[in-house]
Amino acid sequence: MTDKKWLVSIALIISVFGFLLIRFASESSKIQYIVDELKGEKEQAFKGRHIVLIEQEQGHPYWQLVEKGATEAAQADHIAIECIGPVRNNMEEQIKLLEKAIASKVDGIIVQGLNDNIFTPVINKAVERGIPVLTIDTDAPTSKRLAYIGTDNVEAGRRLGQIVVQTTGGTGKIGVIIGSESAESQLQRLSGLRSVIDEYKGLQIVDVRASNISMMEAIQQAADMLQLHPDIGMMVGTSATDAFGILQAQKSLKRDDIRIAGFDDLQETLDAIRKGEIEATVVQQPYGMGEMSVHLFHDYFQGRTLPSTQFTKVEVIDKSQLKAERSP
Template identity: 65%
Template sequence: MDKKWLGAVVGLFLLLAYLFINFANHSARMGNIVKELRGHPVGGSTGYHIVLIEQERYHPYWEKIEKGAREAAEKYGIEIEFTGPVRNNMEEQISLLEKAVAAQADAIIVQGLNDEKFTPVIDKAVDRGIPVVTIDTDAPDSKRLAYVGTDNVAAGETLGRMVVKTTGGKGKIGVIIGSDQAKNQLQRLHGLSSIIKGHKGLEIVDVRSSNISHMEAIQQAADMLRQHPDIDVMVGTSSTDALGVIQASKSLKRTGMTIISFDNLAETLNAIKKGDLKATLAQQPYLMGNTAVRLLHEHFQGQTVRSEYFTEVKVLDKNNVQEGESL
């Protein structure tokens, strides 16, 4: 009798557990249906897939953008795909943008490029219902949703004021820009030049492009210094330029020259600590990537976003160089 009674109790317990689990599953399914009817995503993913097209994969600057974008995507349950040329190549970037449009991505984040070739592709994406956020460099004449990044003309002006402050308003200047095709680099050069022109004792004697290549930056800086031995100030407008200048100046045994950089790579911060660099102008690439994804999330939710989100820049020198490690 005891065994029969125990068996009956166990059977009743299993039946109740079965009914409870079925009830819980049914309630969960009903809850999900209600959420879907109200327009709320179910589960950890929103179902949105966005593509971020970088200027150059595995470049330290773009890796920071990627990190910020990835963390925001995880926060909002968005699937994000990263792509870009291994070596800086505008035509390949445009081709990747075309592919993202053809694949019907839900949104695209991309660096602004040559207006004539680039703007029509952005507009095609938007016309097909794919919002585009430009990052690092803008394409203001396109139908893009928003731009996130540095105000590059203002950043160039800040570089100019850094030159004036460190030289006392006198000196011959050489400039290495990241690319003579990239709008952000030309904007920085324009801002720098506008400040230099206001000081009679300062003169930009040569401008060359590194094509976002460390080796090319070394070669162009070395050639420039050989042709213009009177240069006493060198300015780099992209992350690798001034690092190339340092190596070129050391190989030519040029001492006492003021070198001003852009961005806050670990190598750049170490060069400031060692005294090889006077100062650098640091952007906030992590914040750019994070903000771009956040804006798309808000757009997906039906919120209105501003057309421009300028991230701040910060002058770093030996007095505050540690702050650059957290940007």
């Protein structure tokens, strides 16, 4: 490794260390509980209806909002809810938790359909055993799930593409960081983004890499991409921590010419938009997804028929909107 690469690597580590330390401290109290859940060592007695929300990654800011919406709705609807998920993003662990929920004979399951081929058979297994399933955030459309609640991810990707066009004027090289190469929602967003970019001959996506829903990985992948493609003028991220990770790489490489757009409204992202460091972000409604999912289960338990799809809205937030929010 050259001296320059060593310096870049060290700078990346230092820039993110403080951020990760704070986040680790805030989440560490949850780890033992999650480990106990994964080992099956915690047993809880539930009265009445008992449903399970299986998250992609417990402690992740996005899924904390989903969980908050679900738990508050469950309290209002007098439903017991158990929120579980891998400590780190792990599809195999999610499948194990889904199997555990089936074995526990819960009254309902809320889960992502991250990979239709992998999740559909297990979702169908639950339904065939009399356990209704709702998919959230990412659908498994060929499964026997009752309904999907979440973003229209293709349209959300198109909204991200429109930000790129407005920012670049329709010309330039684009780098993309997606949350996962296996999550259908991420691939749908990429598809929507490409559909807009392809309408402009002057725009080109030169590289696409996955962060695996990891801040550190987003930083490293963005840094590698910018060094490999120094002619990139704008980078976009399609999951919650990607844009902020891109920003850390941009700062470490002193590439102030790079424009950035992202997904979701983490506080770090919003603060960067206020400073003019990130152009805009496409915002989903994770709280609303969790809330709506539980309310739909409540309706189902009351004998009501559910719509097969419930899209939650998305919006674009930029600096002008944040300034307007602060105005008297």
